[in-house]
Amino acid sequence: MTPALFISDSAEETRAHAAHFAVGAVAGMILRLHGDLGAGKTTWMQGFVAGLKSADEVTSPTFSLLHEYRGGKLPVFHWDLYRLGPGTDWDLLDLPEHLPSKDGVTVIEWSERYPGPWPDGNCWDIQINIDANDRREIRISKP
Ligand SMILES: Nc1ncnc2c1ncn2[C@@H]1O[C@H](COP(=O)(O)OP(=O)(O)OP(=O)(O)O)[C@@H](O)[C@H]1O
Numbered sequence: 001m002t003p004a005l006f007i008s009d010s011a012e013e014t015r016a017h018a019a020h021f022a023v024g025a026v027a028g029m030i031l032r033l034h035g036d037l038g039a040g041k042t043t044w045m046q047g048f049v050a051g052l053k054s055a056d057e058v059t060s061p062t063f064s065l066l067h068e069y070r071g072g073k074l075p076v077f078h079w080d081l082y083r084l085g086p087g088t089d090w091d092l093l094d095l096p097e098h099l100p101s102k103d104g105v106t107v108i109e110w111s112e113r114y115p116g117p118w119p120d121g122n123c124w125d126i127q128i129n130i131d132a133n134d135r136r137e138i139r140i141s142k143p
């Protein structure tokens with residue numbers, strides 16, 4: 001099992017942690033990634049997608065909001081809501097219909113921007129904090 005708290009010394013260790021978590025990934029899972037700018041959310045995503053045996057390149061969907069990776073065991077829908085403010089008309093986005101996605105995993109950076117509702121079910125919070133020594137504390141929990 002992936003430990004609930006992991007201290008990562010490098011981007012590579014963060015990717016390895018995510019790849020390990022991906023072993024348990026199933027369709028319908030929702031992962032909410034939390035952490036400041038540059039904490040390592042997209043880096044963690046790179047490891048998660050690689051862990052699903054996809055060779056797709058993972059980059060931040062900051063402008064397009066959504067990137068899809070279909071090269072692995074499960075499709076991954078990677079959202080980045082950073083640019084969206086309180087006035088967002090969420091009905092215009094495809095996000096609600098990915099909560100959950102019936103055939104893939106939904107992963108959301110800056111999920112705090114979305115007011116909900118969040119479904120019950122297979123939802124996880126992944127919090128990444130930068131400590132005083134520039135290491136990353138990665139905490140996984142269920143809401
Ligand atoms: N232990 C570590 N884990 C993850 N990233 C690290 C670590 N140490 C250094 N880094 C570096 O920190 C940066 C993390 O950037 P990344 O784009 O993953 O952050 P982010 O949380 O997605 O930011 P944003 O909110 O802007 O999308 C990368 O340049 C990465 O190489």
Ligand SMILES: [Mg+2]
Nearest residue numbers: 041042060109
């Ligand atoms: Mg990012």
